[in-house]
Amino acid sequence: MFASKRLQKELAKLHEKLPPGITLIRADDFSEWLMDIRVIDSNPLYQGEVYRLKFNFSQSYPIEAPEVVFVRDESHPIPWHPHVYSNGIICLDLLDRQGWSPVHNVESICVSLQSMLTSNTKKERPPGDENFVRYNTQRPRDINFVFHDKNV
Amino acid sequence: MDSDDEFNSSQVSEDEFMQDSDVDLVDDDSDFDMDQDDVGFETQDKDIKPSKQAYEVDFKVFDPEQIQQTQDKQITDVSAILGQPPEATAILLRHLRWNKERLIDKYMEDQDGILESAGLGESATHNPPKIIRVKGFVCDICCEDGPELDTFAMKCGHRFCVGCYRQYLYTKIKDEGEAARIRCPGDGCNRVVDSKSLDLLVAEDLRDRYQELLTRTYVDDKENLRWCPAPNCVYAVECGVKDKELKRIVPTVHCECGHYFCFGCSLNDHQPAPCALVKKWLKKCEDDSETANWISANTKECPKCHSTIEKNGGCNHMTCRKCRHEFCWMCMGVWSEHGTSWYNCNRYEEKSGSEARDAQAKSRQSLERYLHYYNRYANHEQSAKLDKDIYLKTEKKMQQLQNTTGMSWIEVQFLDTASQALQQCRQTLKWTYAFAYYLARNNLTEIFEDNQKDLEMAVENLSEMFEKPIDQLKGLKVDMMDKTAYCNKRRIILLNDTAENLKQGNWEFNVSMS
Numbered sequence A: 001m002f003a004s005k006r007l008q009k010e011l012a013k014l015h016e017k018l019p020p021g022i023t024l025i026r027a028d029d030f031s032e033w034l035m036d037i038r039v040i041d042s043n044p045l046y047q048g049e050v051y052r053l054k055f056n057f058s059q060s061y062p063i064e065a066p067e068v069v070f071v072r073d074e075s076h077p078i079p080w081h082p083h084v085y086s087n088g089i090i091c092l093d094l095l096d097r098q099g100w101s102p103v104h105n106v107e108s109i110c111v112s113l114q115s116m117l118t119s120n121t122k123k124e125r126p127p128g129d130e131n132f133v134r135y136n137t138q139r140p141r142d143i144n145f146v147f148h149d150k151n152v
Numbered sequence B: 001m002d003s004d005d006e007f008n009s010s011q012v013s014e015d016e017f018m019q020d021s022d023v024d025l026v027d028d029d030s031d032f033d034m035d036q037d038d039v040g041f042e043t044q045d046k047d048i049k050p051s052k053q054a055y056e057v058d059f060k061v062f063d064p065e066q067i068q069q070t071q072d073k074q075i076t077d078v079s080a081i082l083g084q085p086p087e088a089t090a091i092l093l094r095h096l097r098w099n100k101e102r103l104i105d106k107y108m109e110d111q112d113g114i115l116e117s118a119g120l121g122e123s124a125t126h127n128p129p130k131i132i133r134v135k136g137f138v139c140d141i142c143c144e145d146g147p148e149l150d151t152f153a154m155k156c157g158h159r160f161c162v163g164c165y166r167q168y169l170y171t172k173i174k175d176e177g178e179a180a181r182i183r184c185p186g187d188g189c190n191r192v193v194d195s196k197s198l199d200l201l202v203a204e205d206l207r208d209r210y211q212e213l214l215t216r217t218y219v220d221d222k223e224n225l226r227w228c229p230a231p232n233c234v235y236a237v238e239c240g241v242k243d244k245e246l247k248r249i250v251p252t253v254h255c256e257c258g259h260y261f262c263f264g265c266s267l268n269d270h271q272p273a274p275c276a277l278v279k280k281w282l283k284k285c286e287d288d289s290e291t292a293n294w295i296s297a298n299t300k301e302c303p304k305c306h307s308t309i310e311k312n313g314g315c316n317h318m319t320c321r322k323c324r325h326e327f328c329w330m331c332m333g334v335w336s337e338h339g340t341s342w343y344n345c346n347r348y349e350e351k352s353g354s355e356a357r358d359a360q361a362k363s364r365q366s367l368e369r370y371l372h373y374y375n376r377y378a379n380h381e382q383s384a385k386l387d388k389d390i391y392l393k394t395e396k397k398m399q400q401l402q403n404t405t406g407m408s409w410i411e412v413q414f415l416d417t418a419s420q421a422l423q424q425c426r427q428t429l430k431w432t433y434a435f436a437y438y439l440a441r442n443n444l445t446e447i448f449e450d451n452q453k454d455l456e457m458a459v460e461n462l463s464e465m466f467e468k469p470i471d472q473l474k475g476l477k478v479d480m481m482d483k484t485a486y487c488n489k490r491r492i493i494l495l496n497d498t499a500e501n502l503k504q505g506n507w508e509f510n511v512s513m514s
Ligand SMILES: [Zn+2]
Pocket: B139, B140, B141, B142, B143, B144, B160, B161, B162, B163, B164, B165
């Protein structure tokens, strides 16, 4: 259907060629994909680390934004960033209902997140991280983030 | 305490309502009058007009059709002034939240700027939107291409296949309930989808939903319009009371569906307590709900013979079945003393200072004080429910009796009127206790407490009549009608007194009103 047709095309393109620092890990179906990203410049905050992203697509992707979170395992930490909670939830207007445009795709999201990390200099979590991580029970798409600064 | 959210309304017959609206609901400054000098809702910076009673405010109820008409009328008017087509004008008005003056000012100041920020870009007067096929086109949403693909773009030039555009609009309108500010699907494009483009792309069924949503945003955006919060009610109410006036006015409005609600906060009618105190009170009740829980119990012991007594009607005048002792459910005091001037069931007597010297005693005293008011607040709420139950039972029996006694439907209407008065008076009484809790003593509080006591007695006397056997009710008609009228009168006296003093800033509260 709508989402699978588009994802099929994206997948074909991802198999063909990927920007540096971005790797396709798993795309067995059209509902959940795993991607790895790493920062390619010399930002000391992220040196030598690889981060894993989990994408969840709804039936109406790409009209609806996918749900994108960082996932943690032995070899993949959650990157430090004032817009990334320690449980991997990302507060980025691109992924928000208001900021999302259906012309975005998996690759462009990965690139955006990559550059979001590249330009960051603060080894920080968002304000209220501890409480948010403990009490949040909402899915990322249902959270109403307030975007403090649009530059990050 | 979720009780305040409970829907509480009276069924008012259409005739009665029409009468009402002719007498005191007329607000001739309204946009809806469609007068030529249409100054808009926002500019009613006049003082609140004196209405029939000090506690009443001017308001007007509108059905969906009237709202639509007003909206259309404003669009047409402004369209003529700006020289923009209605579609673009509608977008501009929504963009500035229906503030017509601000729109005209801004438009005169910087036409291109305002058009740009509303997502209209250059003049929208030429080139109506159309669906075309483009050679070599690839849709950035579905990634399809081909010469057969129908495509659409607004003035911004972000072109997508019609299928994707439609899917996008469906999602926005149906799933996300968006209407007034749907933007072009292009990345970072702020252009708003206008209604002409929408007409071209979406099917009839969605267009209705779209219009409905647009009307919703119209009311949402207007400071002096509010939806009636009653479930499934389609009416909106217009009232000129502003947020900053809510410290001095409690604007209760009456929807055509029968629901009384506060225009300031949309909660059920909470006169005489101002919105700010209501908010504080409800919060306090919620925080202290455990402390106060035992109160709502429906059984107590007779203070004389200690047999268990169950309350099954609203009336607080209790008579023990076993020993015939008459007492007050609220304070457990002797009932015969309640009518007398020196007995105060409603007033909280502060203990003398010597008693409350240490912190523990103080905190106990403050809890006692709270419980005194909470008790009465909760009790009237409960009693209102019991009153209603007993009325419904009575009405049912009455209907069964109608055939045998020959009493006509019209003849039993006095019961309905009495029941409604009881509901309304208990609602008022309930909030007088929240009001009193925050009230600091001054030379006016005694008058208030006397009014409260008088209304309370009037209400209990009327409530008591509902517990009379059905066969006696017919003979009590005149008495009941008198008692109903008296209740209403006492309520008006109390509300006028509190409203007038509130307006003049004569009340002192022991909390800040912000
Ligand atoms: Zn397409």
